[in-house]
Amino acid sequence: MVLQGNPVDGESAPNGISRGEMVAISADRCVGSGLCQAMAPHIFGSDEHGRIAKVLRPRPEERDLGLIRDIAECCPVEAVLIRTTDGQS
Numbered sequence: 001m002v003l004q005g006n007p008v009d010g011e012s013a014p015n016g017i018s019r020g021e022m023v024a025i026s027a028d029r030c031v032g033s034g035l036c037q038a039m040a041p042h043i044f045g046s047d048e049h050g051r052i053a054k055v056l057r058p059r060p061e062e063r064d065l066g067l068i069r070d071i072a073e074c075c076p077v078e079a080v081l082i083r084t085t086d087g088q089s
């Protein structure tokens with residue numbers, strides 16, 4: 001699986017994302033619906049070909065972490081992944 005992602009900074013948050021977790025896009029799964037970019041254009045953009053999503057912000061602000069989790073749940077192909085840096089999901 002090809003992943004694009006960036007670390008999520010911040011202490012433990014109420015939504016469960018905590019220090020050491022990563023937000024990534026599965027390039028294998030993404031179908032380029034544009035949903036994540038529409039919901040959070042300051043966090044997600046498109047790759048150089050405009051076909052699939054990529055994570056723009058290397059360190060999203062803590063206030064965005066709940067939104068990132070909501071987007072992960074809304075992605076039609078479950079391509080927005082939240083993983084710990086030790087490989088756990």
Ligand code: SF4
Nearest residue numbers: 030031033034036075
């Ligand atoms: S919502 Fe999912 S399928 Fe749509 S562009 Fe974002 S990652 Fe890709």
